[in-house]
Every structure is written in structure tokens, then in C-alpha cells.
Amino acid sequence: MLGLNNKDLMLFAIVIAITLLAPVILNPFPVESDLAQFNAGYPDLMQRFVIFGIFAIGFNILFGLTGYLSFGHAAFLGVGSYAGVWMMKLLTMNVVPAIIVSVIFAGLFSLLVGFISLRRSGIYFSILTLAFAQMSFSLAYSVLTPITNGETGLQLSLNDPRILGVSQTADGSIPMTNFFGIAMRDGFELSMGGWLFTFNAGYYLCAAVMLIAFYVSIRIFRSPFGVMLKAVKSNQQRMLYTGLNSRPYTLAAFVISGMYAGLAGGLMVAMDPLAGAERMQWTASGEVVLMTILGGTGTLIGPVLGSGLIKYLENIFSKINDNILHQWFSFLPDGLEDFVVAIVYPFIGKGWHLTLGIVFMLVVIFLPGGIVEGGQRIGRLFRRKPPEDRNNTTTAAAPSAAE
Amino acid sequence: MIKRPISRRGLIKTAGVVGVGLAAPHVFIRNANAFNNEPTGGTVTLGFNVPQTGPYADEGADELRAYELAVEHLNGEGDGGMLNTFSSKALKGNGILGKKVEFVTGDTQTKSDAARASAKSMIEKDGAIMITGGSSSGVAVAVQSLCQEAGVIFMAGLTHSNDTTGKDKKANGFRHFFNGYMSAAALAPVLKNAYGTDRKAYHLTADYTWGWTQQESIASATEAMGWETVNNVLTPLAATDFSAYITPILQSDADVLVLNHYGGNMVNSLTNAVQFGLRDRQVNGKNFEIIVPLYSRLMAKGAGENVKGIFGSTNWHWSLEDEGSIAFVQSFGKKYGFPPSQAAHTCYVQTLLYADAVERGGSFNPCSVVEALEGYEFDGLGNGPTLYRADDHQCFKDVLVVKGKENPTSEFDLLEIVEVTPAAQVTYPPDHPMFAGGDLGTCNSGA
Numbered sequence: 001m002l003g004l005n006n007k008d009l010m011l012f013a014i015v016i017a018i019t020l021l022a023p024v025i026l027n028p029f030p031v032e033s034d035l036a037q038f039n040a041g042y043p044d045l046m047q048r049f050v051i052f053g054i055f056a057i058g059f060n061i062l063f064g065l066t067g068y069l070s071f072g073h074a075a076f077l078g079v080g081s082y083a084g085v086w087m088m089k090l091l092t093m094n095v096v097p098a099i100i101v102s103v104i105f106a107g108l109f110s111l112l113v114g115f116i117s118l119r120r121s122g123i124y125f126s127i128l129t130l131a132f133a134q135m136s137f138s139l140a141y142s143v144l145t146p147i148t149n150g151e152t153g154l155q156l157s158l159n160d161p162r163i164l165g166v167s168q169t170a171d172g173s174i175p176m177t178n179f180f181g182i183a184m185r186d187g188f189e190l191s192m193g194g195w196l197f198t199f200n201a202g203y204y205l206c207a208a209v210m211l212i213a214f215y216v217s218i219r220i221f222r223s224p225f226g227v228m229l230k231a232v233k234s235n236q237q238r239m240l241y242t243g244l245n246s247r248p249y250t251l252a253a254f255v256i257s258g259m260y261a262g263l264a265g266g267l268m269v270a271m272d273p274l275a276g277a278e279r280m281q282w283t284a285s286g287e288v289v290l291m292t293i294l295g296g297t298g299t300l301i302g303p304v305l306g307s308g309l310i311k312y313l314e315n316i317f318s319k320i321n322d323n324i325l326h327q328w329f330s331f332l333p334d335g336l337e338d339f340v341v342a343i344v345y346p347f348i349g350k351g352w353h354l355t356l357g358i359v360f361m362l363v364v365i366f367l368p369g370g371i372v373e374g375g376q377r378i379g380r381l382f383r384r385k386p387p388e389d390r391n392n393t394t395t396a397a398a399p400s401a402a403e
Numbered sequence: 404m405i406k407r408p409i410s411r412r413g414l415i416k417t418a419g420v421v422g423v424g425l426a427a428p429h430v431f432i433r434n435a436n437a438f439n440n441e442p443t444g445g446t447v448t449l450g451f452n453v454p455q456t457g458p459y460a461d462e463g464a465d466e467l468r469a470y471e472l473a474v475e476h477l478n479g480e481g482d483g484g485m486l487n488t489f490s491s492k493a494l495k496g497n498g499i500l501g502k503k504v505e506f507v508t509g510d511t512q513t514k515s516d517a518a519r520a521s522a523k524s525m526i527e528k529d530g531a532i533m534i535t536g537g538s539s540s541g542v543a544v545a546v547q548s549l550c551q552e553a554g555v556i557f558m559a560g561l562t563h564s565n566d567t568t569g570k571d572k573k574a575n576g577f578r579h580f581f582n583g584y585m586s587a588a589a590l591a592p593v594l595k596n597a598y599g600t601d602r603k604a605y606h607l608t609a610d611y612t613w614g615w616t617q618q619e620s621i622a623s624a625t626e627a628m629g630w631e632t633v634n635n636v637l638t639p640l641a642a643t644d645f646s647a648y649i650t651p652i653l654q655s656d657a658d659v660l661v662l663n664h665y666g667g668n669m670v671n672s673l674t675n676a677v678q679f680g681l682r683d684r685q686v687n688g689k690n691f692e693i694i695v696p697l698y699s700r701l702m703a704k705g706a707g708e709n710v711k712g713i714f715g716s717t718n719w720h721w722s723l724e725d726e727g728s729i730a731f732v733q734s735f736g737k738k739y740g741f742p743p744s745q746a747a748h749t750c751y752v753q754t755l756l757y758a759d760a761v762e763r764g765g766s767f768n769p770c771s772v773v774e775a776l777e778g779y780e781f782d783g784l785g786n787g788p789t790l791y792r793a794d795d796h797q798c799f800k801d802v803l804v805v806k807g808k809e810n811p812t813s814e815f816d817l818l819e820i821v822e823v824t825p826a827a828q829v830t831y832p833p834d835h836p837m838f839a840g841g842d843l844g845t846c847n848s849g850a
Contacts, residue, residue, distance in 0.1 A: 039528070042524065042527040042528040043527050044520065044523040044524055044527050044528075045524060045528070048520070141610070141639065142610050142637060142639065150610060150611055150612075151515070151541045151610060151611030151612070151640055152515065152540075152541040152544055152545065152566075152611055152612045153515040153516070153541065153545055155544075155545065155548055155571075156548075157570075157571075157841075158841075158842045158844055159840075159842070168842075168844065171844075171845045172574075172842070172843075172844040172845040173551065173552075173574075173844045173845060173847055174548075174551075174552065174844070176552070185552075185553075198527070272519060272523070272549070274515065274516070274519060274545055274548070274549075276514065276515040276516040276545070278514045278515070278516050278517070279516055315520070315524055318510060319507070319508075319509065319524070321508050349455075349510075350455045350456055350510055
């Protein structure tokens with residue numbers, strides 16, 4: 001069905017189910033309980049999960065398949081964001097044109113960057129992409145201020161032209177981003193017992209786009225084109241000797257992943273119409289590399305899991321402050337309480353990067369195939385058949401994955 | 404296909420499932436609420452969104468202390484601080500409208516994107532009814548427009564750009580802090596007395612909305628009294644070393660350096676400037692001078708010896724002798740062991756003003772708060788009689804011109820007040836060219 005084999009279809013079905021039920025799955029704790037702190041089922045974070053999932057899926061098409069490690073993908077996300085906001089300023093608040101234009105602009109920009117950077121491979125390629133991304137960041141941050149509004153970020157205003165819409169609504173505010181009339185902010189809440197679930201229109205739009213993106217990525221992985229890309233990763237020299245020119249394939253992969261990044265950027269501004277230069281900074285490019293490696297390079301589902309984990313740590317762990325810690329450990333005697341809080345404190349709140357670093361180290365050292373490999377190992381424990389017999393659902397990560 | 408008749412058992416089962424399904428969930432559409440995040444229980448949640456990392460982290464930490472103190476006072480704990488000196492007596496120390504005040508905190512990282520993400524999670528996840536904070540105008544502008552869209556109130560913390568209540572003003576946003584124009588209007592006469600009318604100024608400016616508008620304000624005010632602006636160089640907000648920007652000044656014929664920098668930026672640029680010997684320089688037969696238009700004690704502390712004799716302006720200083728300031732310094736000092744900064748003061752006052760507006764309006768509805776704050780005149784909060792102007796939601800009050808103290812008596816006694824510029828002298832019409840182009844729009848309650 002859908003041109004997928006049974007295993008892929010199964011995986012796709014699971015992803016569909018999880019994505020659609022995310023508002024419930026991510027809110028496992030009742031609102032009034034102490035553990036509500038760990039609920040992640042609010043619209044902004046769920047949107048981030050799927051948007052960064054798209055970003056990482058796209059990155060994985062380049063890095064996972066061809067092994068080309070780009071350190072500049074945030075630039076495409078940023079270009080997509082700016083293009084999207086400009087569409088909303090100039091044309092309409094409907095998100096569809098904004099998203100389409102984001103993808104086109106990111107694609108064109110990645111064609112340019114890819115054409116130049118792909119003349120080199122390995123570390124030189126990485127450095128070239130990094131240089132391009134930093135250049136774009138500086139451009140957006142100061143040089144191109146009239147277009148990007150510099151550090152403040154590009155925003156909508158009450159006197160934007162908006163040819164196919166209104167500059168401001170009847171009550172004098174900026175119109176909402178919408179999908180043919182359905183505002184992205186709209187939704188309904190479902191309260192069951194102590195639980196509260198928020199179903200948000202914006203999230204479901206992002207989720208639908210993510211499922212399409214995921215499906216396309218499966219098809220690419222399983223296509224002859226995908227096999228060609230994997231050949232580039234395993235031995236490009238040999239490909240060249242057999243007379244195959246790998247450049248068009250790598251360039252195509254680069255542009256596709258750039259367009260994925262642009263799509264993510266477009267969705268980000270569709271959910272929240274502001275584009276800041278920081279999302280093009282090298283740290284943002286590094287983040288998607290982390291997501292992919294953490295989840296499992298070259299696997300289908302890995303990047304989505306990795307992005308989910310990082311966004312969860314960033315948004316939930318970073319919100320735990322020392323007051324909350326003191327509440328948690330208040331059952332301990334005073335001296336001990338302070339001691340425990342002092343030990344735990346560096347790892348939460350603004351120290352969440354430290355936690356992320358430790359998780360990342362552990363994953364790279366013990367699970368080179370990322371979270372997906374962890375899942376497979378656990379699965380193997382509960383399976384009777386010896387592992388050699390079964391056909392991996394996902395392409396097994398190559399040993400070089402964590403390079 | 405065989406059509407099976409419906410069995411009795413099956414029917415009862417199905418009916419049971421459907422019944423439970425219909426009865427259990429209590430669905431309500433978000434829009435059914437009177438306004439976004441209407442507090443229904445015995446508590447109300449405020450969101451404190453401050454920079455905990457980045458160049459303004461010191462200010463952010465102090466803001467957070469002030470917020471915690473304000474929450475204590477609102478809930479009737481501690482000594483009540485400025486509640487006792489505030490001209491409005493609507494607040495009784497039993498929370499806001501009888502609801503206990505709780506708060507959530509977030510890190511803006513001094514980045515618009517991160518600040519909005521943090522504010523969004525406070526609004527969507529924690530149900531915050533009001534967002535306050537920010538130590539960067541870029542962030543304040545971004546979060547203010549988010550709050551306008553989401554239908555909650557934004558009480559700006561430390562933001563000094565003209566744009567916050569100028570071209571980027573929003574109906575749901577309010578600013579107590581002063582702005583670049585006011586700094587310039589207050590500083591110019593003092594600078595004229597101290598340094599004369601024939602000066603050549605070189606500007607280093609933080610490259611974002613605050614730097615741009617402050618530079619514009621200072622340049623126009625100083626040019627009006629005869630100074631010449633030699634050059635204006637924009638520096639990235641994330642910069643930590645300014646030596647590359649200082650060297651060209653030595654080659655120019657400028658005799659005044661204006662540092663449109665704040666927080667960590669200013670500490671570093673001033674230190675660099677002093678290291679390069681700018682203060683010992685003689686140009687055009689005059690002493691080379693440095694001016695820091697927006698000053699704070701935290702910055703003076705960071706820059707140490709280098710601030711001596713340098714002019715600047717500030718919104719508030721702990722050494723003020725009015726009863727509001729004394730009460731605030733006392734309760735802040737009792738809790739934390741040192742005096743509050745101007746950032747702490749404005750954040751504390753904003754929290755009180757919000758709570759007071761809710762009490763006076765009798766509702767948490769953002770539109771009622773807007774109505775209660777617009778054109779509101781108050782006193783006793785440390786700045787003398789103050790007006791929240793309805794046209795742009797900007798407070799108008801006296802501005803302090805300060806100077807780095809030559810002989811500090813303690814580690815906190817770093818600035819001396821040179822002049823208190825009366826509010827009338829720094830007031831401008833709402834359609835002043837530096838503030839034109841924006842529109843408040845109408846209040847949004849998220850309903």
C-alpha cells in the first residue's frame with residue numbers, strides 16, 4: 001500500500017497514530033499534580049516537535065544517506081522563515097503561500113550553497129557550509145537589516161500592505177495566521193477528570209505536513225535514487241571509478257534537505273509570525289546535527305525522536321527552577337535538602353545544556369546508532385528469534401554514523 | 404457479506420461505550436472563555452520572562468529578585484515594601500482580587516526567538532495571565548507583539564528603546580521605564596554645562612532597536628546644542644571584545660565617545676576604551692570624554708574604577724530619598740543583602756501597577772486592565788508623580804542624570820545623582836517623529 005513494504009507501512013502507521021494522538025500522549029499527568037511540570041502537550045511545544053522533526057528528517061536525507069555533514073542547515077531554515085514572513089506582510093495571512101515560498105527560496109539558496117560547497121567533501125565541505133551559514137547569519141543580523149530587521153527580528157505590523165487580505169482587522173489588530181480561514185491559534189480543549197488536553201489547529205497542520213514529509217523521506221530512502229546516495233556514503237571513490245558522476249545526486253540530496261529546512265522555517269513562521277536572525281546561527285545548525293545523531297543517523301524515525309528529545313529538554317527541563325526543586329525535596333531534612341538541590345541544580349534550569357551534553361555522550365559511546373539502536377536492543381531482549389533472522393525495519397546505522 | 408442482526412448484548416455494550424464517551428469528557432472551546440487564561444481557581448499565575456544567560460544576565464537576575472519580592476508583598480508576606488507608600492490603596496496584601504499570586508519563570512537568552520518560545524509556553528502551558536520582564540528592547544518588542552496576539556497583558560521590564568512605545572507600541576503592552584529620547588533630553592543640558600558646545604562625538608552603538616533609537620536621540624539632542632557627530636559604528640549585541648572598534652577612534656578627531664551600550668556590552672566596551680588610554684587623551688586641546696547615556700549600578704559595578712566621572716542617565720537609583728524608594732530599598736536589602744538596581748525597581752513597580760490595575764478594574768480581563776492603566780496618575784513608587792499616558796502606554800516621570808562617583812564610600816555607592824530632570828522637560832508629543840509610525844490597535848483579551 002502507498003508503495004511501501006509491510007515494515008515501512010507499519011512504521012508509518014505508528015508514526016501517524018502517535019502524531020495524531022500527541023496531545024493526549026504528551027499530557028500523561030493531571031493538571032493539578034506535581035508531575036504536571038513534565039507535561040509537554042501544549043500547542044507551542046507540540047508544534048516545535050513536529051517542525052524540528054521535519055527539519056531533522058530533511059537533514060537526515062543528506063547526512064544519513066550521503067554522509068555529507070552540513071553545518072549550515074539553519075541558514076536554509078532562516079531563509080525560509082524570512083521568505084514566509086515577507087509573504088504574510090505582502091500577500092496574505094493564509095499560511096499556504098508563505099510555506100510554498102519558504103520552500104522555494106530555501107531550495108534556491110541551497111542550490112547556490114550546495115553547488116559551491118559540494119566541490120569538496122568531508123571536513124572541507126562541513127567548513128564551507130558552516131562559513132555560508134555564518135555569512136547568512138551576519139547578513140541577517142546586521143547588513144540586511146532593511147529586509148530582516150536585524151536583531152529585533154522581522155515582524156508583522158499594522159500597516160503591512162497584504163494585497164490579498166486586510167492590513168488590520170476591523171478591531172484594529174493584526175490578522176491571525178490562518179489556513180483558509182482556520183486560525184492557527186484556534187482549537188479546543190478537552191477536560192477529562194483531572195486531565196486537560198489541548199487540540200490545536202496549528203499543530204494538526206504541522207503534523208499533516210510532517211507526515212507527508214516523512215512519507216516522502218521513506219520513498220526517497222527506498223528509491224533507486226536513495227540507493228545511489230547510500231553508494232556515495234559507502235565508497236564515493238569506487239563510484240567515480242565506475243564512471244558515475246555523483247555530483248548531481250549529492251546536489252539533489254542537498255537541495256531536497258535544504259527544502260525540508262525551508263519547509264520547517266515556513267511552518268515556524270506560520271505558527272508564530274516572527275523571524276529572528278538567531279535561528280540561522282551556527283548553534284542552530286549544530287542542534288540539528290545533534291538531533292540526527294542522537295536519534296539515529298540514517299534511520300527513518302531516528303531524527304524525529306532526536307528532535308523530540310532535544311526540544312523536550314530545552315523547553316521542559318529549562319523551566320525547572322530552584323524553587324520547584326526545593327518543593328520536590330522538601331520531605332528531606334533541611335541540610336540534606338539543600339545538599340541534594342545543590343547537586344541537582346546544575347543539571348536543570350539554565351543548565352539543561354549540561355544534561356543534554358551528558359545524554360549525548362552516553363548515546364554516542366554506548367549506542368552509536370542513537371535512540372533507534374537502543375530501541376532495537378530492547379526489542380531484541382524480548383524476541384525469541386535470534387536477531388540475525390529478522391529484516392531490520394529501519395536501515396541499520398552504519399558504524400561510521402557517529403563520525 | 405452476511406448481515407448479522409444486532410444482538411441485545413452488543414447493543415447494550417455499544418450504548419454503554421457511547422454513553423461513557425459522551426458523558427465523561429467536558430469539552431469546551433477556547434473561545435468560550437471570557438478571556439484567555441481566565442484564572443478560575445484560588446490562584447493567579449504571572450509569567451516572569453527575564454534573561455538568565457547572555458549579555459544582560461546580571462540585570463535579569465536582579466529583575467527576578469524584584470519579582471519574587473513583589474509577589475511576596477502582594478500576597479501579604481514580608482514588610483509590604485512600596486504597597487505602603489503607593490498612592491493607590493486598592494491592594495490589600497491578600498493577593499490580587501483575593502487570589503494568591505503564583506509565578507513561573509523563563510529564560511529569554513536575550514534572543515527574540517527564545518523569548519517568544521518561553522513566553523508562549525508560559526501562556527499556553529502554565530496559564531499565565533500577564534507576562535513581564537525583558538532586559539533587551541528587541542526582546543521586549545517581540546514579546547509585546549506576542550502578548551498582543553495571544554490576548555494577555557505585557558508589562559515591559561527594562562526596555563529603553565523609543566520603539567517599544569513608539570512604532571512598535573501595542574495596546575496590551577505597557578512601559579514604566581524611560582526611553583532613549585528622555586535620556587537625551589535630560590542629558591543634553593548637563594553635557595552642555597560640563598563639556599561645552601563645541602565637541603565632536605563618536606558613537607559606538609549596539610546594533611538593534613534600542614541602540615539605533617538611543618543613538619538617534621542622543622545625536623539629535625547634542626547636535627541641537629552645537630556638537631558634531633563624527634561617526635556612528637554599529638556593534639553586534641553578542642560582541643564581547645570591542646578593541647577593534649576602539650582603535651579607529653584614536654585615528655579620528657573626535658573628542659567625545661558615546662557608548663550606546665548596556666549591560667555586559669557596556670562593561671566590556673568601557674573597559675576596552677579605558678585600556679586604550681582614551682580617557683588620558685587630549686584632542687583639539689580638550690580632554691577626551693566618555694558618555695554612557697543609559698547607566699545602571701550593576702554596570703558601574705562591572706566596570707569598576709573606569710566609571711569614575713562618566714555621565715549617564717538612569718530611571719531610578721537606590722540612594723533616592725523619597726519614602727517609596729526608602730521602603731523598597733529597605734525590604735529588598737533585608738531579603739537579599741544589597742540594594743536593588745534600576746532594573747529591579749522598574750520590574751517591581753510594573754508588577755504592583757498591574758496588580759493595582761486589576762484591583763481597580765475589578766477583573767483580570769486584559770481590556771479592563773488596559774482601561775485602568777491608561778491615563779493613570781500615581782505617586783509613591785520612587786519616581787515622584789507619574790503618568791501612564793493613554794496615547795502610547797508610556798510612563799512620564801522625572802529622569803535622573805548621574806555620574807560615576809569619584810570617591811565611592813561602599814561597593815554599592817558608585818553613582819551620584821547630578822540632576823533630577825523634571826518630567827515636563829522630557830515629555831514629547833505622541834506623534835514626535837522618533838515615535839511615529841506605530842499604532843496601538845485595540846486591546847485583545849484573547850476571546
